[in-house]
Amino acid sequence: MSARDISVLLSVILIVAMLIIPLPTWMLSVLIIINISLALLVLLTSMNMQEPLQFSIFPSLLLLLTLFRLGLNVSTTRSILSKGEAGGVVETFGTFVVGGNVLVGLVVFLILIIIQFVVITKGAERVSEVAARFTLDAMPGKQMSIDADLNAGMISEHDARQRREKVGREADFYGAMDGASKFVKGDAIAGIIIVIINLIFGIIIGMTQQGLGIADAATHYSLMTVGDGIVSQVPALLISTATGIVVTRAASDGNLGSDIVSQLMAYPKMLYIAAGTIFLLGIATPINDILTIPVAAGLAIGGLMLSRVPKIDPSEELINEEEIEKDEMKSPESVVSLLNVDPIEFEFGYGLIPLADANQGGDLLDRIVMIRRQLALELGLVIPVVRIRDNIQLQPNEYRLKIKGNELARGELLLDHYLAMSPGGDDDAIEGIDTFEPSFGLPAKWITEETKEQAEIFGYTVVDPPSVVSTHITETIRSHAHDLLGRQETKQLIDHLKESYPILVEEVTPSPLSIGEVQKVLAKLLKENVSIRNLPVIFETLADYGRMSSDTDLLTEYVRQSLARQITSQYADQGSQLKVITLSGRIEKMIAEGVQQTEHGNYLSLDPNDSQRILESIANQIEQLSLMEQSAIILCSPAVRMYVRQMTERYFPQVPILSYNELEANVEVQSVGVVNVE
The missing domain is CATH 1.10.8.540 (FHIPEP family, domain 3)
Structure with a gap:
């Protein structure tokens, strides 16, 4: 632990000790001065911060300072009642500050209590409660706004994480302030009770144990009690004021002092009106002109000085911003920023803007969030943020998807239509615009809302445009995840x-x-x-x-x-049966003999004619399975699996190549075709 951590721990231990162990009066005086200094420091810090989170420790600090002040009250009460003294600071406040007049001291103490309890504490407590409630209610909206900016590419993952953390900290802070404001309220009540106890029991102890008359006992203990009450209420008032400043502080670019000066003096003509009012007040009333004329003159001079400060016209400010942007475009740094390539870009024509505009009912941003979550669960890869933008170079209903600057998918949507995919057989059962489903290339039709119900009756699969483009994006990213x-x-x-x-x-x-x-x-x-x-x-x-x-x-x-269990469950039918295309022994031997070993790795080197015949045989087997509406899976020995993949990935990229060692022992393998050459 550092010296700073140890000092804080020792301070908390000292506060607890003050409640139990009697302290000498000189130490009480030192601690009282420290208490006033800390309260002043907290007040100045709250005035200098720009937003409440810059003083996030305030709720906990408020508890510790309140406990410290109450510990001092207990120690001074013990000293007053047992010794009849509480140190030089308390005595000074009881004699010098209130002039040794007990009644004046009590009045000053009561006024401080009223200001703190009725005005500042009551208001700060209400503001804390409302701020906590509004902050918690606004959290979902803020989170959705952050997600929308992230999906639109306006902010990065790091920025989104920081903004989410800030939203969470704000909710925690205002929730803590709602509870911490109760400390200030309780402190004010405790101050009143302690003063009453000191007065009553001080007089009783002075009369019964020290042999003083009632008048002497009342005078002596009243001065000590009033001094103790005022010396504790001054820092309490400072802390209460700091609490009110913290909970009423709105986020801005400056501290409290600069904001007050800039905003209060933003209208110089108002100073002229205030100066004239004060001047007329001195003339029309018996108030001495010597008091009102200097104040009025000061206000008028201030208004004159502020009026002479040149103000920038909004049009000139816009021109200056444009000139700055032009200068930045000419700088080398602006060219460097153009070199950045977004991992994933989704561009669309102006006719598809309603697809991404939430105000027009578009939910593309929410769909992309779900796509990223779905692919993260399926692939185990964090998909980068998809930058969404409109592109006037595209056709109105056209869109395209880029990965690392390269176009990998393109399609066209009709927002007022539905995409209907035929179940097979006669495809002229319904009327529509012939097209192809963009994800898998299946023949389909764009149909109207009136034809939708009829298409569903005929067994067509009917999909709305947002689902079409979401599926296309999902399948494209899934098939090119290795590029990301x-x-x-x-x-x-x-x-x-x-x-x-x-x-x-x-x-x-x-x-x-x-x-x-x-x-x-x-x-x-x-x-x-x-x-x-x-x-x-x-x-x-x-x-x-x-x-x-x-x-x-x-x-x-x-x-x-x-990963055999994972691969088996991915392809096996209900985890127990797997229909595959196998390779003949002759082909596996041919491939094994064609493997060339080099210092940079192994690669397959077959005679072009042999490769062509093997690929044609694989194509025939795949075609036969497609006629039976079955997906093709090629099964081979572990020694040649990766070479078979190298040979087929250019022509049959979607056909899985599995080896016997990648299948679980309880899977029933059924060969539905054999790849062979004559």
């Missing part, structure tokens, strides 16, 4: 895993595998639609085999075998 996983994103995944599995991460990276090598393994898994969400299992495998080989292709095969 770079070294920086891999480092974030590793850091997240390290929070729960630090030993596992240290055994894998930076030795024997670098972040780049781990990234290649994860990208290869994503490229074949294998989720990387189960990072602990992936890193366990990399820890086992990373020291044996740094070949990322081979390491990927080991990882796939470790």
